[in-house]
Amino acid sequence: MKRIRTHWRLLVIAVAGAAAGLFLLTLPAPEQVAAQPRTPEPDVLAAQAAAGDPDAPGPTQPIPFSHAWHAGKYEIECLYCHTGTDRSAAAGVPSVELCMGCHSQFQYAQDENGESLEPDGLKTLKQYWENKEPIPWKQIHRLPEHVQFRHNRHVAAGVECQTCHGPVEEMDKLHLTEDTVWWPWLLPSQKLEMGWCIQCHRENEASQDCLVCHY
Numbered sequence: 001m002k003r004i005r006t007h008w009r010l011l012v013i014a015v016a017g018a019a020a021g022l023f024l025l026t027l028p029a030p031e032q033v034a035a036q037p038r039t040p041e042p043d044v045l046a047a048q049a050a051a052g053d054p055d056a057p058g059p060t061q062p063i064p065f066s067h068a069w070h071a072g073k074y075e076i077e078c079l080y081c082h083t084g085t086d087r088s089a090a091a092g093v094p095s096v097e098l099c100m101g102c103h104s105q106f107q108y109a110q111d112e113n114g115e116s117l118e119p120d121g122l123k124t125l126k127q128y129w130e131n132k133e134p135i136p137w138k139q140i141h142r143l144p145e146h147v148q149f150r151h152n153r154h155v156a157a158g159v160e161c162q163t164c165h166g167p168v169e170e171m172d173k174l175h176l177t178e179d180t181v182w183w184p185w186l187l188p189s190q191k192l193e194m195g196w197c198i199q200c201h202r203e204n205e206a207s208q209d210c211l212v213c214h215y
Contacts, residue, residue, distance in 0.1 A: 037109040040119050044069065048121050050172035058175025059138040064121045065174075072169040078161050089150040093137050100129050140176055141165060143192060147213055157206070164192070 050056065052064030070076045079085055081094040103125060108118035116123070128135050141164065143149055154164075162168065166177030179191040181199045189195025201208050 037107050039109050039117050043073075044119055047172050048119050052121075053173060056173045056175070058140060058173045061138055061174075062136055063124050066172040067168040067174055068170055068172045075169075078168075085151045086155040087152055089148075089152060091151045093135070096125070096128050096133075096135060099125055099135075140174055141192065148215055149213065157204070159204075163200070 047066035047069040048064045050068075051066040052060060054060050070081070071078065081098065082091050083094070083098070085091045103122055106118075106122075108116050108122075110116055125135075165174075166179075168174060176191065179196065180188050181196055182188055183195060183199070187195065189199065197213070198208060200206075201212075206212075
């Protein structure tokens with residue numbers, strides 16, 4: 001009985017080994033796995049054009065970065081690019097190294113003149129990388145210097161990024177979205193103004209002590 005079991009196990013191992021060998025033979029060679037030259041998708045070029053549209057709301061950034069493409073289409077988490085926002089008072093912006101960690105993996109085809117067909121935004125990104133320079137992004141959401149807003153506390157409390165920044169996953173060009181709250185005595189308060197923040201604290205039963213934001 002033991003010999004039969006041993007022979008059976010050896011047979012199973014042999015069959016599994018043969019199957020694994022056949023599977024490995026069907027795998028493409030390393031040079032085939034390498035990133036293949038590609039051409040920009042029309043949607044990519046449209047998103048880049050929208051993000052760089054000077055007539056659209058919001059400041060024109062040094063790179064036409066589309067949040068709708070990255071956070072919307074590919075559902076990249078905010079904390080992946082804005083690393084440490086859940087631990088730091090400031091949100092910060094992604095480093096060039098982080099951006100290149102993704103985009104350096106893509107190779108684009110060339111035209112008849114030998115020029116790369118990659119989108120202009122990627123060319124600009126690679127220039128910053130080669131020059132070892134940070135990207136001079138233009139700040140959009142800015143509070144007065146006497147206001148101490150801590151991102152980590154709001155993230156820990158479960159406040160969604162869209163609460164203050166709007167539906168960024170739908171925006172090609174990021175801008176300050178409009179939102180007005182009305183106090184009982186009919187005084188309007190715009191987004192990021194003191195009354196707007198206090199109203200949010202009231203609705204979420206957060207502290208309204210002056211020293212929470214002014215210290």
